[in-house]
Amino acid sequence: MPEQYKLILKHADSPGYTPDIECYERHGGYHSLKKALATPPRTLPDGKVQSPQEVIRDEVLKSGLRGRGGAGFSAGLKWSFVDRRSGKPIYLICNADESEPGTFKDRQILHKDPHQLIEGMILSCWANDVNLAYIYIRGEMIQGAKLLNEALKEARAKGYLGKNIVGTGYDLEIHVHRGAGAYICGEETGLIESLEGKRAYPRIKPPYFPAVLGFYMSPTIVNNVETLCHVKHIVAMGSAEYAKLGTPNNTGTRIVSLSGDILKPGYFEIEVGKVTLGQLIFEPNFGGGLRPGRSLKAIIPGGSSSKVLKAGELFKLNRKGADGQMTKVDVPLLELPYDFDSLQGAGTMSGSGAVIVLDDTRSMVDTLANLSAFYAHESCGQCTPCREGSLWLSKGLHRLEQGDGRKADADYLKHIAKNIQGRTICAFGEAASWPVLSFVEKFRDEFEARGAADEAARAKGSGSAKVPHS
Amino acid sequence: MSNATATPTATAPVETIRIKVDSRDVDVPKMLPNWQGRLEPTTMLQAVQIAGGEVPHYCYHPKLPVAGNCRMCLIEFGTPMMGPDRKPVLNPDGTPKIARSVLPYEPSTPRGAIACATPISAGMELYPSSPATRQMREAVLESLLINHPLDCTICDQAGECKLQEYSVEHGQSASRFVEAKVHKPKAVNLGPRIVLDDERCILCTRCIRFSKDIAGDDALGIVNRGSYNTIAAWKEGAFDNNYTLNTVDLCPVGALTSRDFRFKMRVWFLKETKSVCTSCATGCNITIGSREGVVHRYEPRENDAVNGPWMCDTGRLNYRWIGSEARLREVWVGNKASTWDEANREVRIRLSKAAPGSVAIIASARQTTEELYLLKKLATRLGAITDSIAREGDPDTLLVSADRNPNANGARLTGIAFTEMGIQIPKIASGIASGAIKTLIVFGEDVTQHGIGVDLLGRLETLIVSDILPSQTTQAAHVLLPGCAHAEKRGTFVNAKGRLQKFMKAVEAPGDARPEWEFLHDWVHAVSGRNGFSSIEGLFNQMAREIPAFEGIEWGRVGDLGVTAKI
Structure with a gap:
């Protein structure tokens, strides 16, 4: 039976563990920082000498760490894109705007172990020659912001932050900035605009790649809370040891937020790819299964914007055989390993690590109407397809939900969503359209039946009057 | 300026790259000016324009920062496929294989790029009229119209x-839209x-x-x-x-x-x-x-x-x-409405009697260069002192000039005014006061607002005034001639930077009003006996031959955007 593997949350939930710096230091806190700052330059086999900062950057790249915010992009590669010759300051921003529906992992760290994040940030800043960093925290996490500010104060008092950090001559300041309640601020360029004091309109790429033209048009690194915490452990363990956790190309651990129709919703830290979706849902030490008498209908595997998976689906995944050859094998839904590549292979994504379980009592129409209302509300409205399309989807779905549907609405919704994905400034377009595309594709009969029933009722004269929406 | 730091000039060879637009080869400059005029990599939108096509757009404007939000300019494109050796992959016929851009998560669906902000690269293929491009435009338009009032x-x-x-x-x-x-x-x-x-x-x-x-x-x-x-x-x-x-x-x-x-x-x-x-x-x-x-x-x-x-x-x-309802519409001689023939005769008689040195002309720097030129000719013939009225205001950093006259440089170049415009006005005033100046010709200015009061005007033997709107000066005139607004005639102005620009006639003048150059021509003819032109073109060309700053300029070559005079 698979177990949790607590790397990030090793101490956070232990009885008596408190978010203050003394407790953190008692548990070995800031040890990795001191170790890293004392790293000597490294001479490579080819005779090249790496600076201590380059050593850390190289370690993060070799560790295989992938971003825990949603896209799963290699953190080391992201760092390698930073323009280090521009002459402009390099900024690092911690994206703590956790707002993807179903996701509640970063707040565990922020609330219970803020110093772990701060240490990860100092290390990442040092490795990237950053002297000014920000934590952009979701506006609703008032307590988290308070705790972070308290923790930063403690770190400053102890000489881990500010001028001449632990006597090395390195200066770094970290500021906490609270958002004002918009999901789009989690999109990294929207976040940067917001941090600059502007409306959080995501930037067009090209030309505004943050690694080159980010915060105040300077090179900028934006990393998720959990990602930055992993940097601390990579430094502590060494990249080789770290990469043994998880599975190849899906290294380390990640915190899964499990919610929906299960007995034990909660967050679980697992080695990436070592636990399957079925185990997450049904094992007693994870989700504990469904309510009595219920059966599984669908899983939203990586936050509400990921494509839904239908119970009983079978996926063709690439697997390395014993002979080292890649072969296609059939993998049933519940045997999908929870990692980046397997879920991508299944046509969806592990996104923010939020697994939402739907049982047979759920109406897919009503569920999708609920999700679409969220995206219609959160579209920033900058670009046409998403601004108009996301509300259009929501209105159509609510009409169907309220009993004024049409059989043709399944195609109607699909066409609207198709005109959003891939045509917008940021990935919100995908976030708004993927749930619709996947729900309608995989549960088309349910959508058509609802519409057909409404049509029949209207034909008999008992149909509802058109529900006004605006 | 050293060559190393010089920005490319028009004569420098322009580096081009070859791309395909709708399967036609086109060479386009690698760099083109952005909205601020700074050179930046050429965009797809600019490249299609060079190829003679158009990419529809709403938010893009060549003189504004690029926003990329309307998505109307999305176009399908392809780039040369690269092998693992970083060399182009070739088709069997030796042409480079093109990878059409597709959605990474749905390779059967083309991915558009916003033409306004996406730079081109060598070998790129743009498909501004492909079915996929057309579908993307259709979809954006549909989205823009669903909540539009269609009014x-x-x-x-x-x-x-x-x-x-x-x-x-x-x-x-x-429209498929059935919601509210x-x-x-x-x-x-x-x-x-x-x-x-x-x-x-x-x-x-x-x-x-x-x-x-x-x-x-x-x-x-x-x-x-x-x-x-x-x-x-x-x-x-x-x-x-x-x-x-x-x-x-x-x-x-x-x-x-x-x-x-x-x-x-x-x-x-x-x-x-x-x-x-x-x-x-x-x-x-x-x-x-x-x-x-x-x-x-x-x-x-x-x-x-x-x-x-x-x-x-x-x-x-x-x-x-x-x-304006108040526009001057009638010719007045004495205090009677009259005719142009009568007025011209009266002017001719009065001017022929004027002794040299007894005439002053105050023209307006709102008049056309041609009119000022004729007035200067008249002044030379009569031995008259001339000037015009300066108008100053606060400038701004974008367009507004401190000089509020549209043709101050025209007045200077024709010799009507000195660099310091209005410097002669006190002299004219004192000349009238002393009785030395007995005849005053005023065009387009109310001199009572500029140091020559109604009492001084009353001492004149002859006051000939041409204007558009009534003023205390027009009221005191012995001969009053209704003139034209710029919109009612043709002519040229020379702007603050010396750009000579012509303007065309939009509307008819009210009543008996005539373009000033027409009746000025009659006067000059009358006093000088010269008549070398009968149209604005001929007048301009004669003027250009006589004024060094306009050397080599002809009316027909001024064009819609003007030419730079040598000031």
Whole structure:
């Protein structure tokens, strides 16, 4: 039976563990920082000498760490894109705007172990020659912001932050900035605009790649809370040891937020790819299964914007055989390993690590109407397809939900969503359209039946009057 | 300037790259000027334009920062496929294999790029008329129209609306939208000159970018979220810089309307005449919109050597005087309405009797160069002292000049005025006071406002005045001749930077008013016996031969955008 593997949350939930710096230091806190700052330059086999900062950057790249915010992009590669010759300051921003529906992992760290994040940030800043960093925290996490500010104060008092950090001559300041309640601020360029004091309109790429033209048009690194915490452990363990956790190309651990129709919703830290979706849902030490008498209908595997998976689906995944050859094998839904590549292979994504379980009592129409209302509300409205399309989807779905549907609405919704994905400034377009595309594709009969029933009722004269929406 | 740091000049060879546009090979410059004129990698949109095509767009404007939000310019494209050895993959026939851009998560679906912001690269293929590109445009138009009020019948923009035009060219005739539309504020008071209809707005943000980045007034922004987004001034009515009306031109739809022009006239009834603004020495190029002899609006006419595509609100709204009820319509001799023949005879008799040194001419730097030239000729013949009236105001950093006369340099180049305009006025005043000056000719100025009071005018034996509107000076005239506004005649102005620009006649003058150059020509002929021209073209060409700054310039070669005089 698979177990949790607590790397990030090793101490956070232990009885008596408190978010203050003394407790953190008692548990070995800031040890990795001191170790890293004392790293000597490294001479490579080819005779090249790496600076201590380059050593850390190289370690993060070799560790295989992938971003825990949603896209799963290699953190080391992201760092390698930073323009280090521009002459402009390099900024690092911690994206703590956790707002993807179903996701509640970063707040565990922020609330219970803020110093772990701060240490990860100092290390990442040092490795990237950053002297000014920000934590952009979701506006609703008032307590988290308070705790972070308290923790930063403690770190400053102890000489881990500010001028001449632990006597090395390195200066770094970290500021906490609270958002004002918009999901789009989690999109990294929207976040940067917001941090600059502007409306959080995501930037067009090209030309505004943050690694080159980010915060105040300077090179900028934006990393998720959990990602930055992993940097601390990579430094502590060494990249080789770290990469043994998880599975190849899906290294380390990640915190899964499990919610929906299960007995034990909660967050679980697992080695990436070592636990399957079925185990997450049904094992007693994870989700504990469904309510009595219920059966599984669908899983939203990586936050509400990921494509839904239908119970009983079978996926063709690439697997390395014993002979080292890649072969296609059939993998049933519940045997999908929870990692980046397997879920991508299944046509969806592990996104923010939020697994939402739907049982047979759920109406897919009503569920999708609920999700679409969220995206219609959160579209920033900058670009046409998403601004108009996301509300259009929501209105159509609510009409169907309220009993004024049409059989043709399944195609109607699909066409609207198709005109959003891939045509917008940021990935919100995908976030708004993927749930619709996947729900309608995989549960088309349910959508058509609802519409057909409404049509029949209207034909008999008992149909509802058109529900006004605006 | 050393060669190493010099920006490429027109003569430097332009580095080009070869791409394909709709399967045609095109060589396009690698770099082209951006909205600020700085060289940047050429965009897909510019490349398609060079290839002779058009990429429809709303938010993109060549003189504004790129926003990339309307998505109308999405086009399908392909790039040469690269092998693992970083060398191009070739087709069996040796041509490079092209990888069409597709969605990474759905390789069967083409992925468009916004042509306004995406740079081209060597070997790239652009497909601005492919089925996928057309479908993307259709979809954007459909989205823009679902919440649009579709009130073209009562919209001022109708006839010059990009939403209308693109809907015809790229849209669908039917809408699938069956939901309730979003309703937004109507007739919003954005500023004293601008009214906003939020329901018509397509949120392209051209107005916001213009105000912030061109006019330097961060007055506009977006409030609310998603489909409920609306443009707003930071405070109701706060959009009040001197350039607000440019946003009405920039607005691709009927959202921003001019309080002055809205509901006045269907734009397709307007006759468009190329002209020049007369409100200051910048000489912004304008288009006069008129119908049946009435001027209804000025719009800036793009000229990068002068005003770019902009003009100030003050200049734009300074046209009503042309159609004023108070305009002088009749010729007066003594205090009787008269005829041009009578007036010309009277002028001829009075001037022929004038002793040299007893005549002064005060012309206006609002007159055309040709008129000033004729007045100077007359002055030479009569031995008259001449000058004109300076007009100063506060300049701004964009277009408005401190010199509020449109043709001060014309007055200087023709010799009517000195560099320091108006320096002779006190001398003329004292000459009248002493009785040395007995004849005064005034064109287009109320000299009673400029140091020559009604009492002085009363001492003159002869006061010949030509003007457009009545004043204390016109009231004192012995001979009064109604003249023309610039919109009622042809001519040229020389702006503050020495650009000679011509303007065309838009409307007929009221009553008996005549272009000044016509009757001045008669006078010059009368006093000098010379008559080398009978048209504005001939007059201009003769003037250009005599004034060194205009050497080699001919009327026919001045063009719509003017030429630089050697000042």
